[in-house]
Amino acid sequence: EPEVTQTPSHQVTQMGQEVILHCVPISNHLYFYWYRQILGQKVEFLVSFYNNEISEKSEIFDDQFSVERPDGSNFTLKIRSTKLEDSAMYFCASKEAGSSNTGELFFGEGSRLTVL
Amino acid sequence: QKEVEQNSGPLSVPEGAIASLNCTYSDRGSQSFFWYRQYSGKSPELIMSIYSNGDKEDGRFTAQLNKASQYVSLLIRDSQPSDSATYLCAVSGGSYIPTFGRGTSLIVHP
Numbered sequence: 596e597p598e599v600t601q602t603p604s605h606q607v608t609q610m611g612q613e614v615i616l617h618c619v620p621i622s623n624h625l626y627f628y629w630y631r632q633i634l635g636q637k638v639e640f641l642v643s644f645y646n647n648e649i650s651e652k653s654e655i656f657d658d659q660f661s662v663e664r665p666d667g668s669n670f671t672l673k674i675r676s677t678k679l680e681d682s683a684m685y686f687c688a689s690k691e692a693g694s695s696n697t698g699e700l701f702f703g704e705g706s707r708l709t710v711l
Numbered sequence: 712q713k714e715v716e717q718n719s720g721p722l723s724v725p726e727g728a729i730a731s732l733n734c735t736y737s738d739r740g741s742q743s744f745f746w747y748r749q750y751s752g753k754s755p756e757l758i759m760s761i762y763s764n765g766d767k768e769d770g771r772f773t774a775q776l777n778k779a780s781q782y783v784s785l786l787i788r789d790s791q792p793s794d795s796a797t798y799l800c801a802v803s804g805g806s807y808i809p810t811f812g813r814g815t816s817l818i819v820h821p
Contacts, residue, residue, distance in 0.1 A: 628808070630811075686754055705753075
């Protein structure tokens with residue numbers, strides 16, 4: 596069964612360092628998302644991406660965050676200068692082309708980011 | 712601010728019983744409603760989606776939607792210990808981007 600894959604599964608970094616999280620969405624999906632979940636808290640929307648541009652972003656997605664689709668398969672989330680409060684599980688999700696008017700997202704297993 | 716509210720639980724039910732999970736939402740313009748299951752340390756997994764008022768059944772799961780009351784529920788029949796997880800309610804509107812509730816922890820004990 597097709598799945599969203601994310602790497603790394605766990606990354607430990609020092610405060611102030613740059614981090615790039617990688618995602619390979621399901622191949623026929625056209626809508627891509629990043630969510631995060633701080634331990635014990637709710638899953639929060641960060642950004643959505645369609646047609647090679649950001650379609651929507653939340654207040655959390657400030658200037659230290661960026662997303663890219665560098666090639667036909669990868670979708671990355673970059674955090675430029677990590678802070679302690681960026682420690683969370685980051686989930687990539689995708690949605691298929693024909694479901695523009697629904698929200699049936701399929702999530703990857705997540706990348707756990709620990710900022711020391 | 713769009714809010715999705717769930718009782719955090721835990722909801723504890725015996726094996727074989729019906730588990731009833733509830734969710735309310737604040738945005739009257741919401742159009743799509745989802746239940747995800749999340750095991751500890753894992754990613755959300757879509758269980759059910761519902762778009763119109765009434766009931767929708769899929770195996771042991773039934774989703775119920777009442778837009779007038781801004782209320783969504785999930786019933787799990789014949790609950791099994793493997794159903795023990797956190798159940799996330801998610802709601803989306805015109806942007807079709809789901810907003811998640813905090814989730815309800817379900818414990819099914821043998």
